[in-house]
Amino acid sequence: RRWRINDNLPGSADFCPLVRRTPAVEQALAFDLNDALKDLDNAFGADILMRTASWLTFKESRASFLIEKESDQGDRIQRFAHVIAQYCGQLDDPLSEESLHTIQQGILGQDALGLGLRRSPVFVGQSTMREDIVHYIAPHYEDVPRFMQGLKAFEEATKGAAPLARAGVIAFGFVYIHPMRDGNGRIHRFLINDTLNRDGAIPDGVILPVSATITSSMDFRVGYDRTLDLFSKKLMRRYAGCYRFGELKTYEDGTRSNFIFSDYEDARFAWRYPDLTEHVLYTGRVIEHTVRTEMADEARVLVLFQRAQQQLKEVVEMPDQDASRIIRSLKENGWQISGKLKKNFPLFEDDATSQRIVEAVRSAFETEQ
CATH class of the missing domain: 1.10.3290.10 (Fido-like domain)
Incomplete structure (x- = not known):
C-alpha cells in the first residue's frame, strides 16, 4: 500500500517553528x-x-x-x-x-x-565587576x-x-x-x-x-x-554549565573572543x-x-500642525520652513516668544503682529477637531 504525505510543515528540518493557534x-x-x-x-x-x-x-x-x-x-x-x-x-x-x-x-x-x-561565536550578555553574565547563546x-x-x-x-x-x-x-x-x-x-x-x-x-x-x-x-x-531562558537553563571563558582568540571575521560553548550540536534542536x-x-x-x-497620534499632530501653518500664513505669508520653526518654538515655549525667535524674525518686534501670530498658532492646537 502506498501512502501520500501532505508536508504542510512551516519550514524545513533546518528551521521549523511552532505557533499554537490559541x-x-x-x-x-x-x-x-x-x-x-x-x-x-x-x-x-x-x-x-x-x-x-x-x-x-x-x-x-x-x-x-x-x-x-x-x-x-x-x-x-x-x-x-x-x-x-x-x-x-x-x-x-x-x-x-x-x-x-x-x-x-x-x-x-x-x-x-x-x-x-558572522564567523565567530556570539552570546548576548552583560559584564559586571565580578563576571560576564550570559543571557543567550546563538548557534x-x-x-x-x-x-x-x-x-x-x-x-x-x-x-x-x-x-x-x-x-x-x-x-x-x-x-x-x-x-x-x-x-x-x-x-x-x-x-x-x-x-x-x-x-x-x-x-x-x-x-x-x-x-x-x-x-x-x-x-x-x-x-x-x-x-x-x-526562548533564551529555557536554553540557558539546559546549558548553564556548558560554556566558559578561555584563551582569547581572533576569528575569521576579525572578532576577538574567549567564549567557548561545548554543546552546539546537542542544542541544535532548540x-x-x-x-x-x-x-x-x-x-x-x-x-x-x-x-x-x-x-x-502622529496623524493627529500633523493635521494640527498643518492647520497652524495655514492660520499663521493668513497673518503673515512666509515659507513653510520658517512657519515650522515659529510654530515649534511657540509650542515648546508655552506660547511665549523667545529672544532667539525675535532675533531670527524681526516681525516679532511689532506687538500687534506678534499677538496675532501667537493667537493664530495657539488656536490651531486648542480648537477641537
Missing part, C-alpha cells in the same frame, strides 16, 4: 491591518499615511536605538532611517546573504568591519547558513498565510539565529515591516513605527524583553524547532497598538 493568537491575527490603515485615511485625510511617512520612518529608526540602549546616535539614526526607506519591501530576497550584507552595510556604514554572516557560526536557509524555507512555505504571524516568526527567528556580527536587533525589527510590505498588508512607502511602540510604555518594553527571554507562539502574539499586539495609537 484563542489569544487567533484574536491577534484577526486584526485587519489594511482596514485599520484605511480608517486612518478616512479620519485624517486620504494621503495622511504618505504625509507622515518620512517622520514615521525617522521615528522608527530613533526608537530602534533606544531599545538597544543607545542614544545620541544622530548619524546612525539617519543611516538606519535611509535603509528602512530604501530597502523595506524592495529587495528580491531579504534573507539572502547578499541582501543582509547590503542592509547591514547601510546600517553600520561603508567602513564597518566584519560585514556579512555556532558554521551552522548559521543552514539555519538561514531554514528561515527562508519558512518564508517560502508560508506565503499567503497570516502576515502578522509571518512577520513575528521571521523577525524573532532571525534574532535568535543572530547571523550577523553586529546590527541583528535593527535588522530583526526591519524584517517586521519588510514582511508586512511583501505580504501586501501595508502599502509601499508606509512604515509602522513598531520600535516606537516597544519604547512607548513599560508594558511594551518589559513585554519585549520577556518575549525574547521565553534553534531548529522553536515555539514562537508568544512571539507572534506579542508582534500582533505591537502592530495593532502601533496603528491604533502611535500612528493615529
